[in-house]
Amino acid sequence: MSTRLAVVLGAGLGMLCASLVGVPEASAQVAALKVDTGDTAWVLMSSALVLVMLVPGLALFYGGLVRSKNVLGTIMQSFMILSVVSLLWILIGYSLAFGPDKGGVIGGLDWVGLNGVGVDPHPTYGPTIPHQAFMFFQMMFAAITPALIAGAFAERKRFSAMVTFSALWSLFVYAPLAHWIWGGGWLAKLGALDFAGGAVVHISSGAAALVCAIVLGKRRGYGTDYMAPHNLPMTLLGTGLLWFGWFGFNGGSALGANGVAISAIVATHTAASMGAVVWCLAEWMHRGKPTVLGVASGAVAGLATVTPASGYIGPFAALLIGAAAGLACYFAIVWKGRFGYDDSLDVVGIHGVGGVLGILATGLFASKAINSGGADGLLYGNPSFFGVQVLMVVVVAVFSAVVTFLLLKLIDGMTKLRVEPEEEATGLDLSQHNERAYS
Amino acid sequence: MSTRLAVVLGAGLGMLCASLVGVPEASAQVAALKVDTGDTAWVLMSSALVLVMLVPGLALFYGGLVRSKNVLGTIMQSFMILSVVSLLWILIGYSLAFGPDKGGVIGGLDWVGLNGVGVDPHPTYGPTIPHQAFMFFQMMFAAITPALIAGAFAERKRFSAMVTFSALWSLFVYAPLAHWIWGGGWLAKLGALDFAGGAVVHISSGAAALVCAIVLGKRRGYGTDYMAPHNLPMTLLGTGLLWFGWFGFNGGSALGANGVAISAIVATHTAASMGAVVWCLAEWMHRGKPTVLGVASGAVAGLATVTPASGYIGPFAALLIGAAAGLACYFAIVWKGRFGYDDSLDVVGIHGVGGVLGILATGLFASKAINSGGADGLLYGNPSFFGVQVLMVVVVAVFSAVVTFLLLKLIDGMTKLRVEPEEEATGLDLSQHNERAYS
Amino acid sequence: MSTRLAVVLGAGLGMLCASLVGVPEASAQVAALKVDTGDTAWVLMSSALVLVMLVPGLALFYGGLVRSKNVLGTIMQSFMILSVVSLLWILIGYSLAFGPDKGGVIGGLDWVGLNGVGVDPHPTYGPTIPHQAFMFFQMMFAAITPALIAGAFAERKRFSAMVTFSALWSLFVYAPLAHWIWGGGWLAKLGALDFAGGAVVHISSGAAALVCAIVLGKRRGYGTDYMAPHNLPMTLLGTGLLWFGWFGFNGGSALGANGVAISAIVATHTAASMGAVVWCLAEWMHRGKPTVLGVASGAVAGLATVTPASGYIGPFAALLIGAAAGLACYFAIVWKGRFGYDDSLDVVGIHGVGGVLGILATGLFASKAINSGGADGLLYGNPSFFGVQVLMVVVVAVFSAVVTFLLLKLIDGMTKLRVEPEEEATGLDLSQHNERAYS
Amino acid sequence: MKLIEAIIKPFKLDEVKDALLEIGIQGMTVTEVKGFGRQKGHKETYRGQEYTIEFVPKVKIEVAVPDSQVQRVLDTITRTAKTGSIGDGKIFVRDLGMAVRIRTGETGDTAL
Amino acid sequence: MKLIEAIIKPFKLDEVKDALLEIGIQGMTVTEVKGFGRQKGHKETYRGQEYTIEFVPKVKIEVAVPDSQVQRVLDTITRTAKTGSIGDGKIFVRDLGMAVRIRTGETGDTAL
Amino acid sequence: MKLIEAIIKPFKLDEVKDALLEIGIQGMTVTEVKGFGRQKGHKETYRGQEYTIEFVPKVKIEVAVPDSQVQRVLDTITRTAKTGSIGDGKIFVRDLGMAVRIRTGETGDTAL
Numbered sequence A, B, C: 001m002s003t004r005l006a007v008v009l010g011a012g013l014g015m016l017c018a019s020l021v022g023v024p025e026a027s028a029q030v031a032a033l034k035v036d037t038g039d040t041a042w043v044l045m046s047s048a049l050v051l052v053m054l055v056p057g058l059a060l061f062y063g064g065l066v067r068s069k070n071v072l073g074t075i076m077q078s079f080m081i082l083s084v085v086s087l088l089w090i091l092i093g094y095s096l097a098f099g100p101d102k103g104g105v106i107g108g109l110d111w112v113g114l115n116g117v118g119v120d121p122h123p124t125y126g127p128t129i130p131h132q133a134f135m136f137f138q139m140m141f142a143a144i145t146p147a148l149i150a151g152a153f154a155e156r157k158r159f160s161a162m163v164t165f166s167a168l169w170s171l172f173v174y175a176p177l178a179h180w181i182w183g184g185g186w187l188a189k190l191g192a193l194d195f196a197g198g199a200v201v202h203i204s205s206g207a208a209a210l211v212c213a214i215v216l217g218k219r220r221g222y223g224t225d226y227m228a229p230h231n232l233p234m235t236l237l238g239t240g241l242l243w244f245g246w247f248g249f250n251g252g253s254a255l256g257a258n259g260v261a262i263s264a265i266v267a268t269h270t271a272a273s274m275g276a277v278v279w280c281l282a283e284w285m286h287r288g289k290p291t292v293l294g295v296a297s298g299a300v301a302g303l304a305t306v307t308p309a310s311g312y313i314g315p316f317a318a319l320l321i322g323a324a325a326g327l328a329c330y331f332a333i334v335w336k337g338r339f340g341y342d343d344s345l346d347v348v349g350i351h352g353v354g355g356v357l358g359i360l361a362t363g364l365f366a367s368k369a370i371n372s373g374g375a376d377g378l379l380y381g382n383p384s385f386f387g388v389q390v391l392m393v394v395v396v397a398v399f400s401a402v403v404t405f406l407l408l409k410l411i412d413g414m415t416k417l418r419v420e421p422e423e424e425a426t427g428l429d430l431s432q433h434n435e436r437a438y439s
Numbered sequence D, E, F: 001m002k003l004i005e006a007i008i009k010p011f012k013l014d015e016v017k018d019a020l021l022e023i024g025i026q027g028m029t030v031t032e033v034k035g036f037g038r039q040k041g042h043k044e045t046y047r048g049q050e051y052t053i054e055f056v057p058k059v060k061i062e063v064a065v066p067d068s069q070v071q072r073v074l075d076t077i078t079r080t081a082k083t084g085s086i087g088d089g090k091i092f093v094r095d096l097g098m099a100v101r102i103r104t105g106e107t108g109d110t111a112l
């Protein structure tokens, strides 16, 4: 059955390519906007930094957290999602997300196959960088988001189901959300602000992760077996690469090497540092010892949480956001046992909780003094903007959860979501891929 | 004997330095060309990205694929080749490759010791970046190419032979080829195009790898012993860094943060993704299961193959090139058993096959609509350009193979190429370096 | 007691934040200086490169060198120091180091909490980049320096003592030194030159490391037990990332994508390559076999040594500096046994020795022909400049050693510096953090 | 005294250990081993190269017990380590001439 | 029944295993061990610090066999594990009081 | 001949080995094992999830000796492996029917 799926996928891919081959039409845009080499260098580099967050960053971050029998299967998720979503993005995803707006709901098909997406700047998507650079930077975001979700169903999801789910999710959840918030869609029109993806990336993946964890059920032996991370240095290597890459994730979202970029980077780094320190202190007081995984988790929580706010706030708001992230995510994870779902790698506790916190913090702390293209938050006397942010939290979480649920049911009908119990006992590496990580 | 070699090498190095010390003459060039900071930032960063491809990227990619008793010896190859070739490049290599042309065959000695290679731009080697930036970017290419070959003789080559071979190869194979194709030599004059090194880097190293594998002979136990990769996460980490760095390898070859850079990056990433997916599907259908190493290999095959074409093509040509790379390299490796040589880490199957494919694809798909500085390929009605590309494939492969063979014979006369059988059984780490990787 | 410390730290942090919250005042500077996007892109990227040197670079470089029971504790040092020092830097450190000069001794408190440190350029701290970019680039230096010291007391320092020491050291040693040399302080006024931190970073950390090693005493079993590095590939991965990041460390110190940046990078890479080759040869002749750890150590020695000179010299001076670094640091480490202190990871032998060598080499080889903003060295007929450099070596080493000693005594009074003997036997990972690296 | 050595499936270790504790066994020594037998191993594929691995991960438990307890221990292990599928493993029982507790120098049954 | 324990050079494992299979042995248990004996270890150097490692990697094979097969097994192992150089290893033979197959509860020779 | 098996604390290995060498023992085989007994294990915490690890790392030394040396070896190990705190380990002594040196085919005491 899996082989059959492979054949079908292969054929599909072949047809798509065949139908689309040819050089894209020369861009019809007026070349009045001039490419700035410094801004372009920064956005290209930022795209590379986001890539490194995903592979090898997130791949190893997650890979180190699972048991050694599942490390390849876990790393495989990041690599395959990167590859498949990138291809889909070129073929159709970018057009759905950022193509000319259709009623605030979705982008049109005008840019399918990157048709018309050339090297001249697009007036709203980075007026000083090639349009393709914007498209490429956004591609990395589209790829990393479903890869985040994969942490929730690690160690038990069938490979073919994982690929199918991620591909469909990127088209049916990610692309619309990106359009609503960044592509000129209805939430953008309402004034919702999400600098680098607190809602589009983190809430959406956190909500999807929750649904995945519940629908797939717990890992065998959850709660009784020893399931400690098999290689924490690997996770810490991943953490370092995530931290490094996040400068591009948030800094690159300024779409140029400008003041917003540097202030976003300062906010990002501040929140990460504060998240690490606060999580460390929380654990130290609560459990008696500080842990290395705690520091790493706190840093990632800080990074995820500050993401939507980073371009609109100063360093002190970032300090507070980092502190809140460290505390809230720590307790969210400690208490998750009470809710009884098995979110293997804590996507909900870190990205879900962090994303919500970050979007609300944006509504609180955003300041036009920092970024004139932003808005003033509640603290600066603007409750209506805060309201829009609350609305965005709810809409994104619900939309992602519902569509995720439907997709899972659909796929469960086609191919099973979960590996067989013996396969799970053996581990994904041998059962899904005929490989062992270490020998 | 090895110690004697060390003494000789040491003395040689000392003399070279002594003879050359002094500040290089101020550049005599007219400073009419202005350095652009954005372009320079991009080329500096791209150089760093190519460095990271080699160490730790390739070092770990290869290191994970060997048995644990050889991992240090394998990583050592990348580090030593980087160091030695970089020094040679400064002393003489750059001048041979890019110095003022002598009859289309080689660069003159005018730039020995970087004499005259200053911070003002050179009119043909990047008119908007410091000449030294171009020299440095090219240095990274010169270093990575012999390091690729090292995969073919992994797990059995004597350390001193490896160093000597790589040093000589960089001068007698790499420098002339770089000159012919990139330094204004005869192939360049014929109109041959190799954007970022399909011929100069991949065909040359692939052909050399084939000769090395044949001359050195198989590893002991090849075909009977268990020779699985000892640490696939290490290889996947290397894959991620290669992918990341390749944005600089190909994108930096535009020598600026411009439209060609971004379109090269988009092509690069597209081919990598497609190579990964197609290799995965091929293996899935052919063997029943997709493997993680397959996905990584497919990505690298896609990256290597698209390299020469990346600056001249659009995303759809890149899709096709990636697909062809995934298929062709997969079957090249599966079938290599039939030919009976032991190319330990599949340099021939990936870089050789990918390089040839990529140069031919450039002849097919190149389009002036994408890069006005390029050429139109066969598909755009230009068979003569395709002919030149075919010629380049043959010339580069034959030249590299022949000179590699002569160098190996020369070195075999001076010092043995291969470690003793007991040393091979013990492993390179202990026998060549008195070290163990893990304890 | 540790928990008590955690509570105190937590409360302190909370108060600091509370007292400082609010958006920083809009910068009062005249916006006459224009931000250059290319220069900014390069400095942002360079900051990211220095981050990657620390985490995961140095973290893994050190982590691989210790025994497997201490790897997490060792990696933890880099992560915590990064976090804590970054926060201190924002709150007060940057102002102490770079704030308006008070009598040549220290920066004033004007920039506490980044007050007035905005996105407009500062005339002396990078006239073409946002002031915050300079602040951020310098933050990375402030964080990495105490993390270097941590190699000297690895495998035995109590976690709380390590954090407290590093925090205080960054304020009482690093900030004044940075001010004296880079912030317009008295050494700068004397004309002392330290391009990217030979004195501020390497001598200061080397001297502190020596004092730490002596005060803390040897590890249990030092000299008798088997203390080989537990994972050399991890150390080599760290080496690769250090090398990569050092292009930003030195290249970024030019504060722009200009000729000084590229010539600093060329010098950096040349010295690293030469250091690697020379250490390798020294070991080969001296012990009979070249080692991989030797090549890595030689590269780092070359990098550390060339750091202060990199922006003022040409490639041939870099060759000589690299060679001297390889030789001197190799023998410093081989002979350290004679002195009887246990500098676990050879911070003194590499950073101390390399730093001194580098500052003196700057006094010898610096040339205005390379960098008109620099000075001419002894070789170019300027003995007084050489004298200033000698003075700087002595002052920095003595100051760092003395204050380090006082800090250690202070902390030893508050909480013990060293873990209990059984904790040391068990390892830091379990005894300090309740975690194991591998399972 | 007897030395009872049981080779079992790794994931059964905790269950067996807990059952032994319950019947009063206070100590045991465990080794990770590779077993070869009727149970089949697995296939691996690396770049098209296939390997068949015939060894299967197993865990060896060694328990020294007074003669009086041998049967109970045997029964306990057999019961808890059993899944009913091939590869459940073996128990070997051997004479133990002497046992010493290093800490105290005690010998015989009291040393266990 | 006897328990035959052979300590051999690791790279000989496959050869010995195959030879035992050929003479009808159906199962065995293998452990990675470190041997100390006449065979010398190796040197290691890290930043000038030298270590002499006296332990050598070895593999221990344990085979339980009916008394009738002891000699054949001994001969087979001796023949296939031998290289003639120091460190080829030892074979130890001990009595085995009882064997149980966990899956079926069978005991004695049929349990092997 | 006897086979002496000692389960000791890992950091005592070198000391025990050296002491055995001094009394003329020329060979031994060492295995890394996990022990369970009176000695307590440790706690681990990962993101708030706590695990109690009851197994403790130990090292098993196996030495085959002629009957005449048994007592000296026992004494030597007991003396050097002892720290006096719980978990110092056990020594088990068993009969060894036969020993073969693979390299030469020698058997009995001369094979050791």
Ligand SMILES: Nc1ncnc2c1ncn2[C@@H]1O[C@H](COP(=O)(O)OP(=O)(O)O)[C@@H](O)[C@H]1O
Binding pocket: D007, D034, D035, D036, D037, D038, D039, D056, D058, D085, D086, D087, D088, D089, D090, E026, E027, E028, E029, E030, E062, E063, E064, E065, E101, E102, E103, E112
């Ligand atoms: N003759 C033997 N001597 C030593 N160990 C054996 C022997 N036969 C089997 N074993 C061990 O018992 C394990 C289980 O044996 P196997 O034949 O696979 O299944 P079963 O015990 O169900 O018959 C093997 O993996 C091996 O470790």
Ligand SMILES: Nc1ncnc2c1ncn2[C@@H]1O[C@H](COP(=O)(O)OP(=O)(O)O)[C@@H](O)[C@H]1O
Binding pocket: E007, E034, E035, E036, E037, E038, E039, E056, E058, E085, E086, E087, E088, E089, E090, F026, F027, F028, F029, F030, F062, F063, F064, F065, F101, F102, F103, F112
């Ligand atoms: N007395 C002994 N008791 C237990 N094992 C031993 C003994 N002597 C040797 N061995 C094991 O046999 C292996 C080979 O022994 P060695 O003396 O090196 O060579 P040889 O067997 O050729 O005489 C050793 O590495 C060790 O594992």
Ligand SMILES: Nc1ncnc2c1ncn2[C@@H]1O[C@H](COP(=O)(O)OP(=O)(O)O)[C@@H](O)[C@H]1O
Binding pocket: D026, D027, D028, D029, D030, D062, D063, D064, D065, D101, D102, D103, D112, F007, F034, F035, F036, F037, F038, F039, F056, F058, F085, F086, F087, F088, F089, F090
């Ligand atoms: N009955 C037993 N059978 C086999 N091994 C045992 C037994 N009892 C203890 N051991 C081993 O001896 C080690 C030490 O035992 P323990 O009870 O912790 O301390 P002590 O030896 O000081 O009484 C254990 O870790 C285990 O490896």
